[in-house]
Amino acid sequence: MNKLNWAVLGTGVVANQMAQAMQDVGRKLYAVGNRTHSKAVDFANKYGIEKVYEDLNDMFYDDNVDVIYITSPHNTHIDFIMKALENGKHILCEKSITLNSVELEKALKKADGKNLVLAEAMTIYHMPLYKKLMKLVADGEIGDVSMIQANFGSYKDYDMKNRFFNMNLAGGAMLDIGVYAISLARCFLKSKPDNVISTVKFAPSGVDEMSGIVMTNKEGQMTVISLSLHTKQPKRCVICGDKGYIEIMEYPRACKATIVCTETGERKEICEGETERALQYEMEDMEEEISKRSGCMLREYTKDVMEIMTDIRNEWGLKYPEEQ
Secondary structure, rough: OOOOOEEOOOOHHHHHHHHHHHHHHHOOEEEEOOOOHHHHHHHHHHHOOOOOOOOHHHHHHOOOEEEEOOOOOOHHHHHHHHHHOOOEEEEEEEEOOOOOHHHHHHHHHHHHHHOOEEEEOHHHHOOHHHHHHHHHHOOOOOOOOOEEEEEEEEEEEOOOOOOOHHHHHOHHHHHHHHHHHHHHHHOOOOOOOOOEEEEEEEEEOOOEEEEEEEEOOOOOEEEEEEEEEEEEEOOEEEEOOEEEEEEOOHHOOEEEEEEEEEEOOOOOEEOOOHHHHHHHHHHHHHHOOOOOOOOOHHHHHHHHHHHHHHHHHHHHOOHHHHOO
């Protein structure tokens, strides 16, 4: 397959990381678009990018663009996704891929109709460590998985206007960090959880500041998750089986894990991949999916996770302006 031309929509942290990932393997992004044109120009100059759009919407009509990486706020994703798909572009979209499961289903239907790949940029699905751990678990390394615990807590400035707490930018812990915890759990569950209970504390702006979530599936596997945006927690996950458990720290881009044997207490460290190459792994898997339709973007997990998050927010009565 010829190398694909990538365009990035947005110039924030992850857009910079993708540009750097391209450079690290001797490639460049083809184009960049941003709501503020001067920022796009600065970004292009920094990374030697050929094309800068005066109007970011021109990206969708550029015949030289094969893939668009969308890095804008959650609530803008669906409109950009639909424009890109309508014009024949494959899409890698930052998490959370859409606001809710209705939007995602609409987008996936359009992608299927156009024979295009639409995928969420969920680092966990592409880190070599998780590919290794999923195989070890499937092979019975820790026995039958019965419980998964995942924490994710950030300490963000208590400013209701920043993107983390701003209702008009689809802020809140669920869509920003909860998506990591639920996606990680889904990788090691036999089926999607069908029984979910939760409790939530809302920020003054109305978004979810802190929550506790307990989920079980038909096989009886349980997942316990705690999320917070104004209370620091370790990004820690434990996958528990009857023969042992796996502990993973800093799990969104982890490259090592510890397996502990129940019977002997023996500890074994598993190391795969490099944290710094997270965006490279995403890019490589995306291109494989476009070329081979290998299933490596784990689309069904993306759908399951979005359905879970949507159902939980519905239970909370948390709806963003676009959903009213």
